[in-house]
Amino acid sequence: MAKIKARDLCCKKKEELLKQLDDLKVELSQLCAAKVTGGAASKLSKIRVVRKSIAWVLTVVNQTQKENLRKFYKSKKYKPKKTCAMRRKLNKHEENQKTKKQHQKERLYPLWKYKVKA
């Protein structure tokens, strides 16, 4: 499979891109199964290529979607906006990011709940 380039993806329609995304994901799952069973080196090296192609397709899809939304909301008064401060904060996902080590530590010693006799 050739390396995916954004130039080729830009011309495609959304349904085509999503279909291509599905195919790539199926291929990725097959490659992961091959990795577990000790597959050929060619297959193992292909995993990275497929992962990056999936990323490329998603990027193009989301970029075109955002561009179209921007065009749509350009002349309107009520754009999807929160407040200035909210836009600058870390979003929920970023705040909850932990290293694997921290995650393991927290898992070992969770907050205990005690029962108290009334």
Added chain:
Amino acid sequence: MAPKEKKEAPAPPKTEAKAKVLKAKRSVLKGVHSHTQKKKIQMSPTFWQPKTLRLRRQPKYPQKRTRNKLDHYAISKFPLTTESAMKKIEDNNTLVFIVDVKANKHQIKQAVKKFYDTDIAKVNILISLGGEKKAYVLLAPDYDALDVANKIGII
């Protein structure tokens, strides 16, 4: 005939006018909606919030739509090929998958059904010490785990 009609014609308007005047007087004295207004007395010791008008949401722009990041493809990561997993395939007609931690049994069932075109009887789950979720997927009796495993390529 004519004089009688004449007599009746002025009479009703007069009575009507009189009735109107009386009505106006009554409304001035008692207020217009007096018969519907009841004096509200607090009968119970608790005060409950009165029911107010609740409007539906009419957003000026639609809410942010995030795509489903745990779709069928992201659920099952890979099948296991350890010795005990192999034993399960042969003896118990089950396949063993490593699965995303956020997936639940229903989602795993749908994902495996979709991918490997099989019917599933039961899914058992455990979270291993390494933090990975392991799913033991028991296939329906008319499907053979060995065949499916061959198709996937893990035999």
